[in-house]
Structures are given as C-alpha cells and as structure tokens.
Amino acid sequence: MVLNSPGIRRVARGVRRRLRRLAEPPVPATAYRLVPEPVFILSSVRSGSTLLRVLLNSHPQIRAPHEMHLRTLAVDLTKPYSKKAMSELGLDQRELEYLLWDRILHRELVRSGKQIIVDKTPGNAGIWERLHEGWPGARYIFLLRHPASMVNSLIDNRPDRELEATVREVRGYVEAVEAARTALPGLTVRYEELTARPEEVTQEICAFLGVPWTRRMLEYRKGDHGPFVPYIGDWSDNIKSGKIQRARPLPDAADVPAALRDTARAWGYPC
Template sequence: MRDPRMSAIGKGLRRRGRLMVQAVSPPRRVAPERRALNAVPAQRDPRQEAPGATPAPRAPRLVDSPVFVLSSVRSGSTLLRVLLNSHSRIRAPHEMHLRTVHVRFSRDFTADAMKELRLDRQELEHVLWDRILDLELRHSGKDVIVDKTPANTLIFRRLERCWPNARYLILLRHPGAVVTSLTDRRDNPDHAAICDEVLEYAEKLEEARQHLDHAHVITYEDLTADPERVTRGLCEYLGVPWESGMLDYGSHDHGRFRPKLGDWSSTIKSGRIQAARGADASLELPPRLLELAKAWGYPVD
C-alpha cells in the first residue's frame, strides 16, 4: 500500500515545482553574441540586496593593483592583450569574465553565518575574484596581471570598489568602426541593435574616461599605426621597462584563441600587427555615437 504521507509530499513537491516554473519569466530571444553579456547571475539572498544595507568591510587583497582594460567589443582588446602578455613581467590571459562568477547562499541561515564573519555575498565574490587573479599570477610566474574582458567596462565602478588601487587602460576605437566590425561579424545583422550595443559600451567608456582620472587612455588606431610608441607609454604607466619582443607577439604562447574568450579571427592568429580598419562610410550612426566619437578626438563629418 502506498504511504499517504509520501503521496502528500509528492503532491507538495509538484505544486512547488509548478510555482517555481511560473515564477521564472520566459527567456528573451538574444543574439548568441550577447548571451555572455546578458548572462543571468546566480540566485542571490534577498537580505544581501536590501536597500541601504551596510556593505561588509573590504577583506585584504592578495592582488593589490590589478590592471583592467576597459573597451568596447571589437575594439582591438585582444591585440592589446597579446602585446602585453608578450612582456616578461606582464600576464594578460584570455577573457576571465569575473562579472559572471557569483557566490550563492544555498541555505537561509548562510547569510547570517557570513555576516558574523564580517562578509556578505558581494565581498565573498570579491575575495573569489581576487583569488582567481592571484592564482593566475602565481601560475605565470609574473608580477603584473591584466584582465581585458570588454564587459568589465560595464562594471568598472564595482571593480573600483573591489580594488581601490586598480589601474585602468582605456582602449578607444571609432564607434563607427566598431559598428562596422560587428556588422561584418554577424549573420543577418540588425543595424539598430548593433548601434544600441555599441552605444551601451561607449557611454560607459566615456563615464570611465571622465571618472578615472588616473587611467591611461589609448586608441586602437594609434596602437596599430605606431605600436612601439604606444607600448612604451603602456609600460611606463605600468612601471615596467619596455621590451621590443612585445611587438613580435606571434613568437609567444598566448593560449588558444577561442570564441567567448577573445578574438579568434585570422587577423589575430597571424601573429602580426595589422592596420586598423575604418568605419563603413555608408553606415548611418546615431547622433549620440557621433557626439562621443567627436569627444574622443575622431573626425566626424
């Protein structure tokens, strides 16, 4: 005979299952290139998201002054990465996507336990991010680490909270050239959606450029046109001597060039610095993108 208690439990589980499914909104249709950017974060304890909650004190960091490249997608950040990674003291690995590494409290009392340790969910994530950078530095045997994940641009203020002594390389490219690159890269490109995506990055880049007065700003066009001058300036900013071998990045091991971890095109795989492609003159750009291009020193018709 079936145990009536088990039957009741089963019904309760099915009811809860239905409620859980109904509580989740149906997924939006998102282009594959945007899925990583719009990834849904892990479930969070609501008490850690309460407005006005006092953040936990910052724990000691193993990496005191990491370097973050802030850029749009399709702005030459992989080229910048491999040039820096070719230096004997600089480790610039593939995109690490720290913003998608989350901590989840799986029991109701976990938040209280962490609070007694002067930790909350966000600070636990910061400790984990810091540990990831430290491990990568130790594995490399170098002493400067650079993360060039473009989506870091969207969370630069949180990076600033996590690492008050962090350094920033702001890499700009003409917004029209970024739109052109994305358009060429995608099947059945939606021009309006691409412009919106580029504008999202461009607005954050301009915010970072205005806010981070200690950041080092370069352009992709200058990097490809005069790589020695630009890399010398980068090394001076990072406090390391310039090395001519940086320019011959093809002779160094940078790991596999793979989708979602950076550029994987034949251009970057060639091992040679190639001239930056310009914008398609026939593309019409939103006024705000033209305004930002002009603010960054690019000629605008």
C-alpha cells in the first residue's frame, strides 16, 4: 500500500479541514443574517394583504414595502470552481440565496430608517419551510379571509377568469397558509375583522410585534406606500381610496365551492 499516494493525501486534507471546522467555535444563527427577525405575512392572493401592509407601513417603526417576490430571485453557480469555492466557505446555493434575500431586506430596512421589516408577498406561503429554515427568528402573521370571498374577488377583478381554475389557485394558497399556521408560531389576523375593527386588530398586531400602537396606522392615505400597480400588490380603487373599506358579506354556505369547504371550516367560517 502506497501511503503517500495522491488519493491518500486528498483524504488527509479533507480530514484536516473537517477537524479545523469542528474546532472552531459555533457561530450564532443571528450572525448569518443582517435582518435576523423579519416579519412575513403568509396569506393568499386577494386576502387583504395590501391593506394590511399599508396599515403597518404607516407605523413609524415598521417598513412594509410592496411585494418583493424574494422566492423568484435565485443564485446561479455557473462554473464548477464557483461551487467548489463557495463550498470551502460553507456556502451552498440555498444559503447563497438566503444571503441575497437577506441583503435586500436589510437594504430596504436601512433606506427606510425603521426597525422592523415586513414582507407580504402571497407567494411566500408556498415557501414557508424555506423562510423558517433561512430565518429561525422570523415572526409570522397569518392573514385569513373566507376562501370563497377570495375566489369572488379574483373573478370580480378579472371577469375572464374560469371559476374552476380560480378555485384551484386559491386552494393552493389557503392549504399552504394552513400548513404554515399549523407548524409555526405566529399571530392570526382575519381580513373581515381587520376591516370591521381596525383599531382593535392593529393594536393586537402592534402588541405581537412589540411596538406601541399609533392612530397613524388607520390614516394610511397620509403616507407614501409606493405605487398601487399589478404584480406587486393590490391596485383596486378600494386600496387607492386611502380608506379602510368594509369586507364584503360572507358568502352563503351553499355557495362555498366543495374544494374550499375543509379549509373554510378549519378557519371557522360557516359552510
């Protein structure tokens, strides 16, 4: 047996590297993130998330920008040696993407001069496990609305939508939200209650986030919340009015699509 062969030397180098890493003191999880405790609103489309974000963004300590779609931003290691170089730093593609997302959150937080950042992108519901993995200290607000009301709102917004496909779309969102709500700690907020009792509900949210409540949150028309345009949030006349509009009446139980009844019951809505 040749003890000085290239293969033996490579194995020895690998063992020495692992031993050095084991000898290093553990790095606190917060050291990996510039924003260790972001707030994620997990919701479906047409659930009132844009209203909730502008109410939060009206708070002097909370920055809630438009939908950022972080999950669609990916890192591409284009060469084998790129992967090798990052591996030596303890970074794989997944962690590199977390660093990118974290940097964007941090940049927006610093620009705002505030202390808490909130991301309300509905697509985040589908990647809640990644969010929890990337930010163990993240906080979650689960925004619920009657599932059939969300279907009706989508169709009202685009009458050319096909009902069955719209129900499937909403079902995907609400099932993801419910899975996250079952697995993660957080605060549950109902859109219907937010619009009926905005002062009380926003006070509950502020208590959850550890900030004092301010009436400025209910006067969102006075703040700069960016443009209300498609693909990054609601752009309806209701949200542009600057006033909190009451939610539409709950649909009749008989009108709830069968595919949404289980979730509607789990969320406490009659069906």
